[in-house]
Every structure is written in C-alpha cells, then in structure tokens.
Amino acid sequence: MLVRRIAAIAATLLPKVFAQNIISLSGHDWILSNSDLNISCPASLPSQAHLDLHACQVIGSPYYGLNDFNLRFVAWANWTYTSAPISNLQANSSSTWLVFNGLDTFTSISFCGEHVAATNNQFRQYYFDVSAIFDDCQDDPVLSVNFGSAPKITQETADEPGQETWPYGIEIMYEFPNRQFMRKEQNDFGWDWGPAFAPAGPWYVQPAWIVQLNNPEVYIRNSLVDIYRQGQLNNLPPDQSQPWVVNASLDYFGAIPNGASLRYIISTPDNTAVSSGSLSNINITQGTVTGSTVVDSSLFELWWPSGLGPQTLYNMTITLEDSRNNTLASVNKRTGFRTIVLNENPISQAQLDQGIAPGNNWHFEINGHEFYAKGSNFIPPDPFWPTVTEERMRTLFEAVVEGNQNMLRIWSSGAYLPSFIYDLGDEYGILLWSEFEFGDALYPVDELFLDNVREEAEYNVRRVNHHPSLAAWMGGNELENLELANVNNTAPEEYDRYVSEYEKLFLDTLLPVVFGNSRSISYAPSSTSNGWLELNFSNPIPIVERYNNLTEGSVYGETDHYNYDPTVAFNLSSYPIGRFSNEFGYHSMPSLQSWQQVIPESQLYFNSSYVQLRNRHYPPGGLNTTNYYNSSLGMGEMTRAAIEWYPVPNKIDSVANFSAWCHTTQIFQADFYRSQIEFYRRGSGLPERQLGSLYWQLEDQWTAPTWAGIEYDGELGAGRWKVLHYIAKDAYQPVIIAPYYNVTTGDLEVYVTSDLWQAVSGTASFSWYDWSGNRLNISAAPSAQVNVGAINSTRVLSTNTFDILNSTGFNYSDVLLHMETTVQGMMPNSNQSKTFTHENWFHASPLSTAAMVDPGLELSYLNSTKNFSITATSGVAAWVWIDYPAGAVVTFDSNGFWLLPNQTREVGYKVKADSTEGGWIQGVSVESLYNNTIA
DSSP states (O other), X not given: OHHHHHHHHHHHTSOOOOOOEEEEOOEEXXXXXXXXXXXXXXXXXXXXXXXXXXXXXXXXXXXXXXHXXXXXXXXXSOEEEEEOOOOOOOTTOSEEEEEESOOBSEEEEEETTEEEEEEEBTTOOEEEEOHHHHXXXXXXXXXXXXXXXXXXXXXXXXXXXXXXXXXXXXXXXXXXXXXXXXXXXXXXXXXXXXXXXXXXXXXXXXXXXXXXXXXXXXXXXXXXXXXXXXXXXXXXXOOTXXXXXXXXEEEEEEOOOTTOEEEEEEEOTTOOEEEEEEOEEEEEOSSEEEEEEEEOGGGOOBBOOTTTSOBOOEEXXXXXXXXXXXXXXXXXXXXXXXXXXXXXXXXXXXXXXXXXXSBBOOEEEEXXXXXXXXXXXXXXXXXXXXXXXXXXXXXXXXXXXXXXOOEXXXXXXXXXXXXXXXXXXXXXXXXXXXXXSOBSSOOOOSHHHHHHHHHHHHHHHHHHTTOTTEEEEESOBSIIIIIIHHHHHHOGGGHHHHHHHHHHHHTTTHHHHHHHHOSSOOEESOBSOOOEEEEOTTSSSOEEEOTTOOOTTOBOSEEEEOOOOGGGTTOGGXXXXXXXXXXXXXXXXXXXXXXXXXXXXXGOSTTOHHHHXXXXXXXXXXXXXXXXXXXXXXXXXXXXXXXXXXXXXXXSSHHHHXXXXXXXXXXXXXXXXXXXXXXXXXXXXXXXXXXXXXXXXXXXXXXXXXXXXXXXXXXXXXXXXXXXXXXHHHHTSSEEEXXXXXXXXXXXXXXXXXXXXXXXXXXXXXXXXOTTOOBOOXXXXXXXXXXXXXXXXXXXXXXXXXXXXXXXXXXXXXXXXXXXXXXXXXXXXXXXXXXXXXXXXXXXXXXXXXOOOOOOEEEEEETTTXXXXXXXXXXXXXXXXXXXXXXXXXXXXXXXXXXXXXXXXXXXXXEEEESSTTGGGGGOEEEOHHHHHOO
16 A cells, blocks of 8 residues: 555646546456366456357367257356456546446456446446445555356346246246346247357457556546437337427546536538537436437538439537536437337328328338338347458348348347447448347336336447437337237236336336437337337327237238248248238258368257257247157248249259258248248238338358258358348349239239339230240230339239139149339439339249259350359240359349240349458359259
C-alpha cells in the first residue's frame, strides 16, 4: 500500500488531466484450468472452454465424429479463466470498474484474490465497482472467472424444494434437461439440428474491460438511438408525412456534473454533415442521460430492404458535454431512417371490398408500404460463437441477398446477435426479425427470474435499436401455438394458470421494455400466434392476445407447418392458410464433401451409426433406448420421402451411392419447399392476403441431417449451397409462374405471382413434352395474357389432367408441362421498366414412376466467359446439378434446373472460398436425376 500512496501523492503535484483509462482484457494472456481434472493450458478472450482445450490439444475437434457425446465431460466440469497480472492501471483513479459484455453463463468472479460477484445470464452486460479491492491490491491485479457447469447447475435448480414444474411434454428436451431455468442459449443443451456442447466461457466478441475514471468522468456502457415519425406508436402504421424524431439515451457510470447537455451530428458516410444541434428535453438519472429532437424529413433519404430500394445509411455522433461545452463522452452509431411496422390491425372495409377475408392483418410495412417478406430462419451459425467472424457472416449474408431474400427470422433459443451482424443487415438490406431467447418451453415467473430477464431485455433492446435492419421483437418461439396448446391438451385444468404466467413474462415484463425504450419497433409476445385481440395504449399493458378467440371464416396471424408423412407432401390442402408463414420445412442430408470432413470413411453410408447419431430429429417425447431405431426417426422420414417421390439410387460404389442418397434427400427437400413457397406467395392474391414466407432454415451450425439450405464448413468458413438454396432463390424471384395440382380431382391451375409494387403485364406459354423431349399434341391453351396487380397473383391456366390426358392415351409417367412467363414491370423505387422471365415444370405423377431417358448431358468450361456450359442432347434433364470437389466453396448462378433436349445453359459462378488454387474447376461434374440413380 505504501507504494500506491506515494504514487497518489506524487500525482497531486502534477497538472490535473481527466482521462479515462480503459484496458481491454481481450487477447491471449489467459490460462484455462480445472484442478480436479489436472488441466491447465493457455487460453484466449473471447473464447469458450472447448475451443481452448482443442487449441491446447487436450481434446480433439469438437465437430468431428461423435465428439458431441465423447466430450460431455467438458460440459459437466467447471472451468476457470485466469488473467496474467494486469499492468498499466492508474493508482490515482477515483474509481475502477470491471465491465463484462458476455459471460456464458454461471460465474464466480474474483479480482486481486477477492470475490467480486456471481453472474447467471449469458445475455446481460455486467459492471462492478472494484475500487476498494484495487486500492488494497499489493501487486498488479489478477482477474479470475470461474464458469460453472450449466447442466449441473440447472439440475440443482430444478431439484430445489418448491421449484416450479410443468405438465408433461411442455419442455421440448433434447440432450440435457431443465434449460428453462437458465438464461443461456437454449440450444446449447441440444436441438433437432444441432449438438449439445453446453459450452462455457467469455463468449462475446468484445467480452471484458477494466475502466478507470476520475471525477468528473463517465463511461458509456450502452446507448440507445430511436428514430421514428412524430406521433408514432408501436405496432401501428405511422403518418409518413410527419417529421422524424431522434431520441438518444446514454447508459453510464461515473459522475455527470450539473448542467450537462447532449449534442448530435448526423452525417453521410463521407462525413458530410446533414443535421446537427442540441438535443432538448434532457433528463439525467443516476445511470442514464436522455434527450431528443425533431429533424426535417426532407434532409434524409430512406433506408429500404434488399430489392425494394437503396440501403442509405448515416453516421450519428451523440456527445455528452458539461456546462462549459467540454466533451465528457461520445458515442458513434451508424443508422438509417425508416419505419417498419408489424401491422395486425383488423381488416378494414376497404380491404373487404378488395376481396380480402375478414379477420386481422399480419404483415410488415416498410416506410408505409406493404411488401412481401421473402426469406428464411437464422439459427446460431456455430455451436461456439467466438468462431463467428464478420467474414463468415458477410459471406452468409451475401448468400441471403443472392437468394432473393429480404428478411431473416433470428430464431429464439439461440443468442442475441452481436452488433456487427446487425451492421451487415443494415448494409445488405436484410430485415432481422429478432426474438427474445425463449422457446418451446414455459418459464419461471418468480421475481428473481423476471428481474434477470428484464435486465437482459433492457440491455439488448437498447443496444440494437438504432439498426434499420431491426424488423420487430418477438417474445419467443412457438409459445402460444405449441406450449400453451400442449397445456390445454394435457392439463386443461391448469391452462388458466399457465396463461397467466405466460402473460406475466411476455406481456407484463418484456412488452414494457420494448415500448418503454422505442417508438420505432413492433412487439408480439410469441411466434407463432393468432395475433392480438386488442391494442389499446390507454391500458398499462396495451396488448390483449387473441389466443383462440376466433371467428369462423376469418383469417388471423401467422402459421408454421411441419408434416413428416411424405405421402401427403405436395398436397396443397395440407398447407395452412394464414396471413404469413414464419417457418416450414423438412430435413435433408448434407453433401458427401461435407460428410467427409467430419466422419471416418468407414461411416460413409446412409444408416451408419455415426450418421444416425448425428441425426437429432427425435420422435415426440424425445430419444430413448426403445425408439432410437424406430422408423419414425428422421432417417426413416428422409428415406421414405426419397422412395416415394424419386428414383432410388443404386450405384455399385458404396460411397457414390451414399452421395446419391444424400443428394436425393436434398432434391425432395427443395421440391417440397418450392411447393410451399409458391403456395404462400400465391396467397398474396387470394382472400388470405398472405404476405410472407420464411422457411426453416437458412444455415447449418454443424454437419448433420438438418433443415438447412446452406451447409456448415468448418475448414473453409463458408458452406456449400444445398439444392434448397438454389430452388428458394428461383422461387423468390420477383415474378414467378407455378402449377397448383389436385391429385384427387386432376384439376391443374397455373398462376403468375408478382411481389412488385406496380402491375406487370406480358405473356405465359405452356408446352407439353414426353421425356424424350417430343412436343405432345395436347389440347390445352398454349399461351395466355398475363396481367398481375401489385403484390398479387393471377390465374393463367385452368385445366384438368384427367380430361386432357386420359382422352389422348398419354401415360401420366411420360408427360411433362413446361411453363414460362415473360412480363414487363418495375422494381420498387425504380422508374425504369425491366423484363422478368421465369420458367417452371409440372409432372402429374411422382418422378419415382417417371419414364426417364438418359438426357445425354454435356459439360464444358468456356474460357472466354469463365462460365460453365451444360447441354442436354437426348432427353429432358430433370434436376440438373453442377457439382464440384472438396476444398472450395463455389456458388453458381443457377443449379437444380431442368433442360430440354438441345437446350444449352451457360452458368456463371462465384468462388466463396478456395484452398485448391483454382484446381476445383477440373473436378466439376454435372448430372441429372436420371444419372443420380444409375451405377
């Protein structure tokens, strides 16, 4: 202590300089240890125990083989991260703080050998005043964070006397139970598409600092910017003629002197100032300073989602000043000017007059415009978040835009996205429907739990609110349509109680956080649901949920759809009718090239033990020893779907046959998703006025049978596109033509659907062929005029296959319909006409019974254009697939397409990652569904 006192006295003899001392604790100067296991090795921040143990060669790759099971000892153990002595700390600071942005999850923190605090929430920001401990510290302090075992702690919590339990089947459980007791990424305990590593560590991209302050100094630990139209209220479409309100709020610790003020500057990316001045209505509390202003709307260009207009962004600096205009602190935000509203208002008389079914709306509006939301669901892209880099996410978001998507649903039960991912959403024009981290369970509602959740929500709502890509906040996943419905089925006498508990968390706790911090964003307590029954801002809690208060003949809310009986796939009557589809799908296998990275060659066959154990699609009630090999598991579902709808692969080489089976499951998945995407998009012109399609799911987080359209690639960081992503890209084009078939009646209709904001017009053509490519003389209209209204669909063909095929004697297995439309129209926020062309195919019988012939595919590489050329020489080629070897990740302009005889398609490509130095080009091959089945 004597040395510190001398330093402090000496400091008083020097000129007074107020300067924060902020020391980042990120880096490699850490030790990971567990004394019980006699393990100690170098570690990093950010990181998690599995990653550091692998880097130290204590364990093998967590991603390989069955290490999800073999490494469970890591999840069951406690792990301590200990820093090297921390130098460069100032002895004369008024206060010293520890700041943590991401501790996963249960910790005990010590500083200079003294206990500081315990934490229990992965999603909160924690900050602790350790001034007294630092003043008494004899040497350079050491920080130690002990991370407890989440599976152990949640089990202990569940076993506490009087702890709440729920009716049977309410918690959807995968590998570890009791996830509802932890504020940790729920899928860390396993999900049907991911492993159960239950990792622990300082996970967040910027996890920890030491902050030292003098008086008067402040540290801005979080901040909020809310941009909205004057008079705007959450969940209601605002008046677009009103000026913008800019509200800014800084969360701080330290001391703010009297008379402090806030100033702002809004500038373009090249630092040209657009608007500046002082914020008014300054309010200073012990931890927050807030102010607002009104700015001229004409100064700012609007931000639009991808495909709907430009992604105009501005830089905003908020400066905290003292009464002499000295800068105390400042924050910089990149933001945009837009309104985004989830409109759940009752259907108006004007809408009824247009033929829209009664009920309530459920769609998004951007800057006052309805639009069709096209996209998918985003899961945590890796079991270990410290490996998720901006480069990886940029590649993934490029794939989203290339796939004609404008929205991602950030699924609950993962983690709140790091800010850099919202930055990418802002850049690429991808709306991010964001959810609080609750899903497929009911949760405690004791005050300690609710207080913990409230802090979590406050931090994250304020942290990301300035991003124009933020589309909405949802309380959680499948809470009303699944969890409360399950209670009503299994324990109806307890239904009212659990509805009350549900509302206590998702209405009484989370809603005030959203509405109390932002006017610009909408909130709904659950996806999926029937929406609200009442929205009244004169009530303390404005939303009253509809639940099952439904009127026959009316349409409400959004839908999801999963049916694993492949015999009813493509049956249009099995698809749900709603205003929006937030998830739907079917699982498929990853490619051979991805499998080869993670399992031994001896396991490369369809029902190998490794493949089956990486399949997590368990039957209802979870996995147990009596049902593990039951045919209702995911492997059986994929097998039955392939056999039902496509020719069965029968290659002599076992690995080639495995690859063919994997590919066939991908074709079924893509075909099934296309059918649903087309169905939901057609609904934009039907009474349901359906305005959104988000399939399950965008990407993988490991290599396994999953619902993803983009595979995981741990070696290259960018994943291969499955057939699904290419087909979704095609089905999400602005204008599409698609068949709709009733297999029972033989009725066939063809619709053209457009999500453009102005009417389009043109033509549609219809041609019937056999598999050899001969044009068939079938008496159905060969062409039709096309006129489609804004965000609408119109029927261009109505016929009956029984009438037109039975009378001519053509064999159903040898008849194909090719349809194509070409229209003129304009993209939103554009004044230039554009030609939109789309083609599609229809076959009345499953391809498993098709009379296919060898299409004689020929492949060549064109040096002049750097494109691949594919030609079918002797028959119709179904599901043409361009494949390439391991060591690269390449995307093609199109893939999974059909070709007529003597038809050639040039296909361009983009290289996303390449360790072959271009050698992959020599290994490119092409096949059709016909080639996929033969030796």
